[in-house]
Amino acid sequence: MVVKLTVNGTPHNFDGDLDMPLLWFLREDLKLKGAKPGCLIAQCGACTVHIDGQAQRSCSVPVGSLENAKVETIESLSTDGTHPVQRAWIEEDVAQCGYCQTGQIMAVVALLKEKPSPSDDDIDAALSNICRCGTYFRIRKAVHRAVALMQEAQR
Amino acid sequence: MSAMELTRRRLIQYGATATGGLALGISLAGCEAEKAPLAKDGGKVGLYVRIEPDNRVIIGAPSTEMGQGINTSLPMMIAEELDVDWTQVAIEQMPLMIKKREDGEGYTWVHFPQGAGGSTSVMDGWPLLREAGARARQLIVAAAAARWKVPVAQCATNAGVISHAKSGRTLTYGEVAADAAKLPEPKDAPALKTRADYRILGKPTRNAQARAIVTGREVFGVDAEIPGMLHAVVLRAPKFDAQVEAVDDAAARAVKGVKHVVRLDGPKANEPYTRIVASGVAVVADTLWAAIKGREALKVTWSKSPWEKESTEATRAEMERLLKGRGQIVNNDGDFDSAIKAAARVVERVYEEPYVSHATMEPQNCIAHVREDGVDIIAPTQSPGYSNRLTSAITGIDRGKINLKLTRLGGGFGRRLEADYVAEAVMISKEIKEPVRVFWTREDDMAHDFYRPNGRHHMIMGVDAAGKVVAWKHRLATAGKNARREGVKPEEIWQADFYEIGYPAKLVANFQREYFLVQSGAPRRSWRAPGHTANAFAIQSFMDEAAHELGQDPLAFQLALIGAEDRDLPFPSAEETFNPSRLAGVLKLAAEKAGWDSPLSKGRGRGIAAHFTFTSYCAHVVEVTVGADGKLRVDRVVSAIDCGFAVNPLGVRAQVEGGINDALSVALGQEITIKDGAVVERNFDTYRMMRIADSAKTIEVHIVDSPRDPSGVGEPPVPPLAPALCNAIFAASGKRIRRLPIADQLRV
Numbered sequence: 001m002v003v004k005l006t007v008n009g010t011p012h013n014f015d016g017d018l019d020m021p022l023l024w025f026l027r028e029d030l031k032l033k034g035a036k037p038g039c040l041i042a043q044c045g046a047c048t049v050h051i052d053g054q055a056q057r058s059c060s061v062p063v064g065s066l067e068n069a070k071v072e073t074i075e076s077l078s079t080d081g082t083h084p085v086q087r088a089w090i091e092e093d094v095a096q097c098g099y100c101q102t103g104q105i106m107a108v109v110a111l112l113k114e115k116p117s118p119s120d121d122d123i124d125a126a127l128s129n130i131c132r133c134g135t136y137f138r139i140r141k142a143v144h145r146a147v148a149l150m151q152e153a154q155r
Numbered sequence: 156m157s158a159m160e161l162t163r164r165r166l167i168q169y170g171a172t173a174t175g176g177l178a179l180g181i182s183l184a185g186c187e188a189e190k191a192p193l194a195k196d197g198g199k200v201g202l203y204v205r206i207e208p209d210n211r212v213i214i215g216a217p218s219t220e221m222g223q224g225i226n227t228s229l230p231m232m233i234a235e236e237l238d239v240d241w242t243q244v245a246i247e248q249m250p251l252m253i254k255k256r257e258d259g260e261g262y263t264w265v266h267f268p269q270g271a272g273g274s275t276s277v278m279d280g281w282p283l284l285r286e287a288g289a290r291a292r293q294l295i296v297a298a299a300a301a302r303w304k305v306p307v308a309q310c311a312t313n314a315g316v317i318s319h320a321k322s323g324r325t326l327t328y329g330e331v332a333a334d335a336a337k338l339p340e341p342k343d344a345p346a347l348k349t350r351a352d353y354r355i356l357g358k359p360t361r362n363a364q365a366r367a368i369v370t371g372r373e374v375f376g377v378d379a380e381i382p383g384m385l386h387a388v389v390l391r392a393p394k395f396d397a398q399v400e401a402v403d404d405a406a407a408r409a410v411k412g413v414k415h416v417v418r419l420d421g422p423k424a425n426e427p428y429t430r431i432v433a434s435g436v437a438v439v440a441d442t443l444w445a446a447i448k449g450r451e452a453l454k455v456t457w458s459k460s461p462w463e464k465e466s467t468e469a470t471r472a473e474m475e476r477l478l479k480g481r482g483q484i485v486n487n488d489g490d491f492d493s494a495i496k497a498a499a500r501v502v503e504r505v506y507e508e509p510y511v512s513h514a515t516m517e518p519q520n521c522i523a524h525v526r527e528d529g530v531d532i533i534a535p536t537q538s539p540g541y542s543n544r545l546t547s548a549i550t551g552i553d554r555g556k557i558n559l560k561l562t563r564l565g566g567g568f569g570r571r572l573e574a575d576y577v578a579e580a581v582m583i584s585k586e587i588k589e590p591v592r593v594f595w596t597r598e599d600d601m602a603h604d605f606y607r608p609n610g611r612h613h614m615i616m617g618v619d620a621a622g623k624v625v626a627w628k629h630r631l632a633t634a635g636k637n638a639r640r641e642g643v644k645p646e647e648i649w650q651a652d653f654y655e656i657g658y659p660a661k662l663v664a665n666f667q668r669e670y671f672l673v674q675s676g677a678p679r680r681s682w683r684a685p686g687h688t689a690n691a692f693a694i695q696s697f698m699d700e701a702a703h704e705l706g707q708d709p710l711a712f713q714l715a716l717i718g719a720e721d722r723d724l725p726f727p728s729a730e731e732t733f734n735p736s737r738l739a740g741v742l743k744l745a746a747e748k749a750g751w752d753s754p755l756s757k758g759r760g761r762g763i764a765a766h767f768t769f770t771s772y773c774a775h776v777v778e779v780t781v782g783a784d785g786k787l788r789v790d791r792v793v794s795a796i797d798c799g800f801a802v803n804p805l806g807v808r809a810q811v812e813g814g815i816n817d818a819l820s821v822a823l824g825q826e827i828t829i830k831d832g833a834v835v836e837r838n839f840d841t842y843r844m845m846r847i848a849d850s851a852k853t854i855e856v857h858i859v860d861s862p863r864d865p866s867g868v869g870e871p872p873v874p875p876l877a878p879a880l881c882n883a884i885f886a887a888s889g890k891r892i893r894r895l896p897i898a899d900q901l902r903v
Contacts, residue, residue, distance in 0.1 A: 016444075017444060017448075020444045021444075024442075024443060024444050027378075028442060028443055028444070032371070033371065033374075033378040034370070034371020034372075035371075036375070036377070036516070036517065036565065037377065037518065037594075038516050038517075038518070038597065039597040039838050039839045040596055040597055041597070041838050041839070041840060043838065043839035043840055044516065044839055044844075046516055073371070074369075074370065074371040075370070075371050077370070078370065079370055079372075080366070080370065081365075081366040081369050081370050086369040086370065089365070089368075089369045090361065090365045090366060090369060091361075093361040093362055093365065093805055093809065094365075095222075095362055095364075095365055095368045095369070096222030096223070096224070096362075096809060096810075096813050097220075097221050097222030097515075097516065097517075097563070097564060097565050097566045097567075098222070098362075098364065098368035098373055098375075098563065098565075099375060099515075099516040099517045099565030099566060100516050100565075101368055101369060102368075102369070102371045105369060120852075123847065124847055124848035125848070127846070127847045127848075128846050128847075129846070129847075130516065130839065130844045130845075130846065131516075131816075131847075132514060132515060132516045132566050132568070132817070132820075132844065133222045133516075133566065133813045133817065134812065134813040134814070134815065134816025134817040134819070134820065134845075134850070135809070135812070135813055135816075136816055136845075136846075136847040136850035136851075137812045137816065137850065137851065137853075137854045138809070138812065139847060140847065
């Protein structure tokens with residue numbers, strides 16, 4: 001069986017093992033390495049991508065389940081860091097080791113689509129990605145800054 | 156320049172880059188610079204600074220970046236003395252660079268100690284990297300002066316431009332870089348800037364790799380590839396020190412894509428970990444997924460583990476039993492026994508800490524290609540030198556023929572001071588004669604970590620009639636960080652768990668420490684601020700408890716013990732120095748900024764703790780709310796850090812904020828338990844890592860304005876957090892936490 005899906009706007013035909021997680025298809029086949037392997041059981045969120053607009057953990061989504069799906073990865077936001085959430089991450093100097101941050105950013109982009117101006121409680125409730133460096137304090141600030149940047153862009 | 160710098164002689168090496176610019180390197184004191192011609196590498200690697208004709212400045216980052224910020228802070232030192240604009244600078248990770256020592260005794264660094272551990276990179280870099288920048292600037296200015304035929308003294312620099320005020324002429328660095336490369340070495344060492352002249356150092360500077368990180372372009376170890384690379388996953392011994400008895404690989408080899416099955420022999424009971432952490436069988440395939448599937452199909456028969464009976468409960472009981480007897484007295488100042496008998500009051504408590512996993516977000520991985528005449532390695536490692544040495548030991552190939560490329564690390568925290576995963580990749584590649592990446596799943600990583608050691612601390616304090624601490628004894632039972640480290644004598648194992656400069660040594664006249672080693676099959680080694688974290692929890696909780704028992708304010712009690720002496724205490728064999736007034740200083744600063752004496756509403760509480768970790772001093776005041784239902788919330792953390800001159804204040808703040816949340820995560824929920832000789836927790840569903848919801852709501856960091864040279868910040872924020880938190884919980888609720896983690900004692 002061939003699975004037809006698009007990744008960052010490009011159509012792909014996948015004819016490999018249908019059980020293989022999307023994460024490996026992105027990283028090993030397409031060489032899109034922004035999504036990271038962390039736990040491989042959908043706990044840490046380092047592999048977060050958008051599937052049909054929803055933030056999902058690509059380590060636990062088999063490619064076989066993605067017929068006609070639209071997958072978007074961190075690489076689709078911008079290649080130069082100019083997406084408002086990326087900008088906020090740079091301006092608030094969030095990253096330490098940086099490994100989890102692409103997943104954090106993808107989770108936040110999805111959150112802001114749902115809730116364009118989240119409160120701290122909304123952020124706490126929505127974000128479950130793990131950051132081992134403990135950058136949470138700056139992540140919270142960066143989410144608020146991203147909101148401000150997005151509002152600025154709309155004016 | 157400081158006296159130390161004047162007495163050191165460094166050697167510089169420079170020449171033209173392939174594109175007609177200037178490349179400059181500088182070698183450590185006492186090391187003969189490698190005479191390899193620059194043409195060999197085109198000035199592309201190995202040299203700290205390159206100035207291209209188009210005025211781009213490329214600075215080499217010598218050490219490995221794991222989130223501690225040194226790929227920003229170290230290049231800042233060069234850029235400052237070079238006097239370029241920070242926006243001109245691009246930073247490149249340098250590979251491992253070693254060379255044969257003059258005396259033939261193995262190898263040494265070409266330029267700089269490239270490992271990262273003990274919060275030392277900034278201190279190591281401070282004299283050397285500034286001089287590298289200044290030397291390059293000196294050559295650039297000399298080249299401009301020669302072109303203009305004016306004295307060097309009439310030339311000034313700013314932001315990568317040389318100017319001659321009298322004639323109004325200017326040149327960019329790039330325009331004279333080629334000339335500079337041909338100049339003879341100036342006789343006099345250049346003067347270094349004073350702090351008042353700094354344009355880059357001491358200024359808040361963002362992570363230089365931020366853009367690459369947020370776009371997913373930054374290359375971590377697990378993202379690197381080499382052509383023709385195969386993928387390996389290893390099935391490791393299910394119980395500590397078990398051995399491979401038989402392998403049935405028929406089903407594994409039948410999986411499409413599986414190419415090799417390789418047996419890896421690891422340590423036996425109580426042997427030092429000289430190569431890998433556990434025996435195992437590697438499944439090698441042309442894709443990672445095939446390797447994972449192949450491993451699922453692999454059948455291995457294991458020998459019985461010598462640790463079958465080990466459990467967390469049994470070890471805990473054994474530590475308790477040991478502490479009833481006598482251990483190894485490792486420090487003994489004054490006369491503790493007489494002083495405790497004569498004391499007006501005696502306070503005694505026990506504190507316990509579990510095994511903790513490193514849980515770096517990037518699981519362990521390494522690429523190795525063992526060829527006939529050399530080895531190529533790409534590894535996320537804190538120990539490039541050790542990785543190289545180990546590779547040589549495994550392959551028999553000379554260390555100089557082992558190329559080790561460094562990547563960014565998805566966290567280190569001490570886990571990547573070990574090179575077991577490098578050894579695995581090398582052993583597999585040596586066997587199959589092909590390039591291979593070994594990849595660890597999270598389950599592999601958590602079940603086969605080198606854990607932070609467990610510990611049971613029995614604390615005894617004697618106080619005289621005036622309330623002064625006159626006797627102190629710290630008795631520690633632990634599995635020990637270095638119990639299975641090659642070359643460590645049994646009687647010296649304690650030195651990695653207690654430190655010579657360990658509070659309150661030299662501050663209490665009658666001071667004793669007693670050490671007990673408990674047997675365990677769980678591997679253990681360094682975990683961010685190793686023994687400091689364990690000790691600070693016990694000591695700073697104990698100080699708080701004693702103060703309450705004696706009816707004193709915890710801050711005043713601690714300040715009275717520390718005293719105010721502005722001098723380094725005598726610890727003859729310690730590398731670092733401890734100055735009591737600096738510890739008192741961070742306590743007072745944090746307390747003042749937090750409003751230590753101001754009242755809090757019911758259910759809220761404030762706790763304070765401080766610790767000296769390797770080179771720097773850090774104190775936290777934690778404010779918590781404990782609800783009527785026992786629910787804990789960390790409302791605010793106010794911190795003070797004395798790390799000498801803050802090279803990058805924004806980076807220092809990041810380390811303190813992150814260290815707070817890292818330590819909080821550990822204190823709240825992290826625990827590795829052992830059952831039947833194996834680790835129980837396997838992934839983040841059972842090993843509890845803190846999410847944003849439980850993190851500190853507000854963090855305020857205050858950096859002591861210090862005239863001293865910079866010292867480390869990667870580790871010092873971690874140790875004082877857990878005791879400050881538990882002291883706050885007591886203040887808020889009257890509940891005293893003496894065993895970590897907190898999760899089963901409060902609602903967190």
